[in-house]
Structures are given as structure tokens and as C-alpha cells.
Amino acid sequence: MRQFERCFEATEQPDSYWSWDYKLRQGNQESRYEAYAIEVDSLTQGLMFLETQWHGSQLPQRYPLVYVEALAVAPWNRRRLEDPPYLRG
Numbered sequence: 001m002r003q004f005e006r007c008f009e010a011t012e013q014p015d016s017y018w019s020w021d022y023k024l025r026q027g028n029q030e031s032r033y034e035a036y037a038i039e040v041d042s043l044t045q046g047l048m049f050l051e052t053q054w055h056g057s058q059l060p061q062r063y064p065l066v067y068v069e070a071l072a073v074a075p076w077n078r079r080r081l082e083d084p085p086y087l088r089g
Helices: 002-010 020-029
Strands: 033-040 043-051 065-071
Touching: 020 043, 020 065, 033 065
Parallel strands: none
Antiparallel strands: 033 043, 043 065
């Protein structure tokens, strides 16, 4: 993972400081958070961290809202780091 952190820093990736380990632990410990990974070919291709309970819409029915707190694709799917990327589109 350290090699990817250096890539993120070198190319000024906006999510280079995110601690996904922390986000995953928080998702397991607090019911209002959920964390998801998408995998292709047994390799993690992207991660998403959601907050699901503390927000409601402004409509009279007050439907619950889901906030996407963090969304990231793997370094090998970013054109600035890999050309061509492993997956794209």
C-alpha cells in the first residue's frame, strides 16, 4: 500500500490522505455507516463509504437520505497513474 500512497502524493490525488482502514472500522462499529468495496478479478477496484441514518429530505414525508462520505477508485484505474488503466468507464 505504501507504493500507492507515494503515487497518490506524487500526482496530488485528492484522496491521498484518506484512511480506508479507519473508515472500514467505523463502518463495522457504528450502525449509521456502511462501507462497500467492488471487486473484479479478485482485486479491489473501488471503495465507497456511506452515512445512512442522520439525514432526512426536505419533503413532507421526510424520506431518509444516504450521504456518500467517500468514494474512490483503485490507483491502477486512474489514468494519471496508469495509462491505460486496468478498468475504465
